[in-house]
Amino acid sequence: MRTKFKVWAEPFINEHPEVMCPFDKLNEQGSYYLEIGSGKGQFLLDMALKFPELNFIGVERNVTCAGFTAKKLVENEIKNAKLVFADAGQITPSINSGSIEGIFLNFSDPWPKKRHTKRRLTSESFLKEYYRILKSGGHLVFKTDNYDLFTYSLEVISDSSFKLLEANYSYDGKDEFDATTEYEKSFREEGQPIYRLVLEKV
Numbered sequence: 001m002r003t004k005f006k007v008w009a010e011p012f013i014n015e016h017p018e019v020m021c022p023f024d025k026l027n028e029q030g031s032y033y034l035e036i037g038s039g040k041g042q043f044l045l046d047m048a049l050k051f052p053e054l055n056f057i058g059v060e061r062n063v064t065c066a067g068f069t070a071k072k073l074v075e076n077e078i079k080n081a082k083l084v085f086a087d088a089g090q091i092t093p094s095i096n097s098g099s100i101e102g103i104f105l106n107f108s109d110p111w112p113k114k115r116h117t118k119r120r121l122t123s124e125s126f127l128k129e130y131y132r133i134l135k136s137g138g139h140l141v142f143k144t145d146n147y148d149l150f151t152y153s154l155e156v157i158s159d160s161s162f163k164l165l166e167a168n169y170s171y172d173g174k175d176e177f178d179a180t181t182e183y184e185k186s187f188r189e190e191g192q193p194i195y196r197l198v199l200e201k202v
Contacts, residue, residue, distance in 0.1 A: 003040070009067025013085060019073040021057060021082040023091040027099065029082070032057050034133075035104040036088045036121060039181060041069025043106055046179035048073075048081035054101075056081040059088055088121060092129040100133045105142040107183040110149040122153035127160045131201055140199040141178070143171065145187045150195035162199035171196035 038058030060066040108121040171194045
């Protein structure tokens, strides 16, 4: 589902630097959880509200989605979440090793064509970066509606350094340390199964 371009998004982002974090400043943010591909920001907002004692950073490359996220953070006066307007491939190499509490991948682009395999956020190169930046014992949580991306991810994970804690083919959304994204809400209303993986850095 492609988000329709909104002309107000980029000006709004520029007007509210208080909720934005330049990717070269990520290592100055202290201890935080990272959501890669934050979409319109509902997950990021709800997690920040549910866990005010924790810090969250969302990464989003689409300017309109980033605008929606920034708007949510501003309107709700969120202090414990920030947004990085950048591509995931740009930001992960700049993050210190062993510094991230946890990583969320929510309904990432499946990049279904074989020639685009390396762009998938659960490809081998991305998994290696996630493992590097996570703290020992930190979790990577992946949710998708796309069965092919789910099975692909399972295969790649089997050759990674991660320990697989959960491979759920029909996730009910009841994990306390979770929130529902805009896409997830729509998929559940349509009766679409939600697939979920939970990995641990050991």
